[in-house]
Amino acid sequence: MWTQTACAALRSGHVLQLRYDGYTRDVEVHAVGFTNDDNAVMRVWQVAGGSASNEPVGWKLLSLDETVEAVVTTERSMAPRPGYNPADPVMKVITCQL
Known part of the structure:
Protein backbone atom coordinates (compact mmCIF):
# COMPACT_ATOMS: atom_id res chain seq x y z
CA MET A 1 0.00 0.00 0.00
CA TRP A 2 1.13 3.53 -0.79
CA THR A 3 -0.56 5.41 2.07
CA GLN A 4 2.70 6.69 3.58
CA THR A 5 4.05 7.87 0.23
CA ALA A 6 0.82 9.68 -0.66
CA CYS A 7 0.71 11.36 2.77
CA ALA A 8 4.39 12.32 2.45
CA ALA A 9 3.64 14.10 -0.85
CA LEU A 10 0.67 15.88 0.72
CA ARG A 11 2.61 16.99 3.82
CA SER A 12 5.64 18.15 1.84
CA GLY A 13 3.53 20.07 -0.67
CA HIS A 14 4.95 18.21 -3.66
CA VAL A 15 3.47 16.43 -6.66
CA LEU A 16 3.23 12.64 -6.52
CA GLN A 17 4.14 10.75 -9.69
CA LEU A 18 2.63 7.29 -9.98
CA ARG A 19 1.80 4.43 -12.30
CA TYR A 20 -1.92 3.69 -12.31
CA ASP A 21 -4.14 1.91 -14.85
CA GLY A 22 -1.15 1.57 -17.17
CA TYR A 23 -0.48 5.31 -17.22
CA THR A 24 2.06 7.58 -15.58
CA ARG A 25 0.22 10.34 -13.73
CA ASP A 26 1.31 13.44 -11.85
CA VAL A 27 -1.12 14.26 -9.07
CA GLU A 28 -1.57 16.67 -6.20
CA VAL A 29 -2.77 14.70 -3.18
CA HIS A 30 -5.58 16.39 -1.24
CA ALA A 31 -6.73 13.55 1.04
CA VAL A 32 -5.90 9.91 1.78
CA GLY A 33 -8.24 7.56 3.59
CA PHE A 34 -10.48 4.51 3.54
CA THR A 35 -13.91 3.89 2.02
CA ASN A 36 -16.81 2.16 3.77
CA ASP A 37 -15.47 -1.09 2.28
CA ASP A 38 -12.02 -0.43 3.83
CA ASN A 39 -10.40 0.28 0.47
CA ALA A 40 -7.45 2.69 0.68
CA VAL A 41 -8.05 5.67 -1.64
CA MET A 42 -6.72 9.13 -2.33
CA ARG A 43 -8.52 12.18 -3.64
CA VAL A 44 -6.19 13.92 -6.07
CA TRP A 45 -6.05 16.65 -8.67
CA GLN A 46 -4.28 15.20 -11.71
CA VAL A 47 -2.00 17.76 -13.34
CA ALA A 48 -0.42 15.63 -16.08
CA GLY A 49 -0.25 12.16 -17.56
CA GLY A 50 -2.61 9.62 -19.00
CA SER A 51 -6.06 8.49 -18.01
CA ALA A 52 -8.39 5.69 -19.04
CA SER A 53 -11.19 8.28 -19.22
CA ASN A 54 -9.10 10.53 -21.54
CA GLU A 55 -9.31 13.29 -18.90
CA PRO A 56 -5.64 13.98 -18.09
CA VAL A 57 -6.40 16.94 -15.78
CA GLY A 58 -8.91 17.20 -12.97
CA TRP A 59 -10.30 15.49 -9.91
CA LYS A 60 -9.72 11.76 -9.48
CA LEU A 61 -10.40 9.21 -6.77
CA LEU A 62 -7.62 6.63 -7.04
CA SER A 63 -7.41 3.28 -5.27
CA LEU A 64 -4.03 2.91 -3.57
CA ASP A 65 -4.20 -0.86 -4.13
CA GLU A 66 -4.12 -0.26 -7.90
CA THR A 67 -1.04 1.97 -7.72
CA THR A 73 8.75 14.66 -6.97
CA THR A 74 10.46 18.01 -6.40
CA GLU A 75 7.63 19.81 -8.25
CA ARG A 76 5.54 21.98 -5.93
CA SER A 77 1.86 21.17 -5.54
CA MET A 78 -0.66 23.97 -6.06
CA ALA A 79 -3.18 22.35 -3.70
CA PRO A 80 -5.80 23.04 -2.63
CA ARG A 81 -7.54 23.18 -5.98
CA PRO A 82 -11.02 24.70 -6.49
CA GLY A 83 -13.76 22.28 -5.49
CA TYR A 84 -11.75 20.49 -2.80
CA ASN A 85 -14.09 19.13 -0.11
CA PRO A 86 -12.29 18.35 3.18
CA ALA A 87 -15.36 16.35 4.27
CA ASP A 88 -15.04 13.89 1.38
CA PRO A 89 -18.17 11.71 1.53
CA VAL A 90 -16.38 8.73 -0.07
CA MET A 91 -13.95 8.36 2.85
CA LYS A 92 -15.21 7.04 6.17
CA VAL A 93 -11.73 7.46 7.69
CA ILE A 94 -9.25 10.11 6.58
CA THR A 95 -5.59 9.30 7.22
CA CYS A 96 -4.19 12.65 6.07
CA GLN A 97 -5.58 15.69 4.29
CA LEU A 98 -4.87 19.34 3.57
Missing part, protein backbone atom coordinates in the same frame (compact mmCIF):
# COMPACT_ATOMS: atom_id res chain seq x y z
CA VAL A 68 2.01 0.15 -9.11
CA GLU A 69 4.72 2.62 -8.09
CA ALA A 70 4.82 6.12 -6.63
CA VAL A 71 7.47 8.72 -5.93
CA VAL A 72 7.33 12.19 -4.42
Whole structure:
Protein backbone atom coordinates (compact mmCIF):
# COMPACT_ATOMS: atom_id res chain seq x y z
CA MET A 1 0.00 0.00 0.00
CA TRP A 2 1.13 3.53 -0.79
CA THR A 3 -0.56 5.41 2.07
CA GLN A 4 2.70 6.69 3.58
CA THR A 5 4.05 7.87 0.23
CA ALA A 6 0.82 9.68 -0.66
CA CYS A 7 0.71 11.36 2.77
CA ALA A 8 4.39 12.32 2.45
CA ALA A 9 3.64 14.10 -0.85
CA LEU A 10 0.67 15.88 0.72
CA ARG A 11 2.61 16.99 3.82
CA SER A 12 5.64 18.15 1.84
CA GLY A 13 3.53 20.07 -0.67
CA HIS A 14 4.95 18.21 -3.66
CA VAL A 15 3.47 16.43 -6.66
CA LEU A 16 3.23 12.64 -6.52
CA GLN A 17 4.14 10.75 -9.69
CA LEU A 18 2.63 7.29 -9.98
CA ARG A 19 1.80 4.43 -12.30
CA TYR A 20 -1.92 3.69 -12.31
CA ASP A 21 -4.14 1.91 -14.85
CA GLY A 22 -1.15 1.57 -17.17
CA TYR A 23 -0.48 5.31 -17.22
CA THR A 24 2.06 7.58 -15.58
CA ARG A 25 0.22 10.34 -13.73
CA ASP A 26 1.31 13.44 -11.85
CA VAL A 27 -1.12 14.26 -9.07
CA GLU A 28 -1.57 16.67 -6.20
CA VAL A 29 -2.77 14.70 -3.18
CA HIS A 30 -5.58 16.39 -1.24
CA ALA A 31 -6.73 13.55 1.04
CA VAL A 32 -5.90 9.91 1.78
CA GLY A 33 -8.24 7.56 3.59
CA PHE A 34 -10.48 4.51 3.54
CA THR A 35 -13.91 3.89 2.02
CA ASN A 36 -16.81 2.16 3.77
CA ASP A 37 -15.47 -1.09 2.28
CA ASP A 38 -12.02 -0.43 3.83
CA ASN A 39 -10.40 0.28 0.47
CA ALA A 40 -7.45 2.69 0.68
CA VAL A 41 -8.05 5.67 -1.64
CA MET A 42 -6.72 9.13 -2.33
CA ARG A 43 -8.52 12.18 -3.64
CA VAL A 44 -6.19 13.92 -6.07
CA TRP A 45 -6.05 16.65 -8.67
CA GLN A 46 -4.28 15.20 -11.71
CA VAL A 47 -2.00 17.76 -13.34
CA ALA A 48 -0.42 15.63 -16.08
CA GLY A 49 -0.25 12.16 -17.56
CA GLY A 50 -2.61 9.62 -19.00
CA SER A 51 -6.06 8.49 -18.01
CA ALA A 52 -8.39 5.69 -19.04
CA SER A 53 -11.19 8.28 -19.22
CA ASN A 54 -9.10 10.53 -21.54
CA GLU A 55 -9.31 13.29 -18.90
CA PRO A 56 -5.64 13.98 -18.09
CA VAL A 57 -6.40 16.94 -15.78
CA GLY A 58 -8.91 17.20 -12.97
CA TRP A 59 -10.30 15.49 -9.91
CA LYS A 60 -9.72 11.76 -9.48
CA LEU A 61 -10.40 9.21 -6.77
CA LEU A 62 -7.62 6.63 -7.04
CA SER A 63 -7.41 3.28 -5.27
CA LEU A 64 -4.03 2.91 -3.57
CA ASP A 65 -4.20 -0.86 -4.13
CA GLU A 66 -4.12 -0.26 -7.90
CA THR A 67 -1.04 1.97 -7.72
CA VAL A 68 2.01 0.15 -9.11
CA GLU A 69 4.72 2.62 -8.09
CA ALA A 70 4.82 6.12 -6.63
CA VAL A 71 7.47 8.72 -5.93
CA VAL A 72 7.33 12.19 -4.42
CA THR A 73 8.75 14.66 -6.97
CA THR A 74 10.46 18.01 -6.40
CA GLU A 75 7.63 19.81 -8.25
CA ARG A 76 5.54 21.98 -5.93
CA SER A 77 1.86 21.17 -5.54
CA MET A 78 -0.66 23.97 -6.06
CA ALA A 79 -3.18 22.35 -3.70
CA PRO A 80 -5.80 23.04 -2.63
CA ARG A 81 -7.54 23.18 -5.98
CA PRO A 82 -11.02 24.70 -6.49
CA GLY A 83 -13.76 22.28 -5.49
CA TYR A 84 -11.75 20.49 -2.80
CA ASN A 85 -14.09 19.13 -0.11
CA PRO A 86 -12.29 18.35 3.18
CA ALA A 87 -15.36 16.35 4.27
CA ASP A 88 -15.04 13.89 1.38
CA PRO A 89 -18.17 11.71 1.53
CA VAL A 90 -16.38 8.73 -0.07
CA MET A 91 -13.95 8.36 2.85
CA LYS A 92 -15.21 7.04 6.17
CA VAL A 93 -11.73 7.46 7.69
CA ILE A 94 -9.25 10.11 6.58
CA THR A 95 -5.59 9.30 7.22
CA CYS A 96 -4.19 12.65 6.07
CA GLN A 97 -5.58 15.69 4.29
CA LEU A 98 -4.87 19.34 3.57
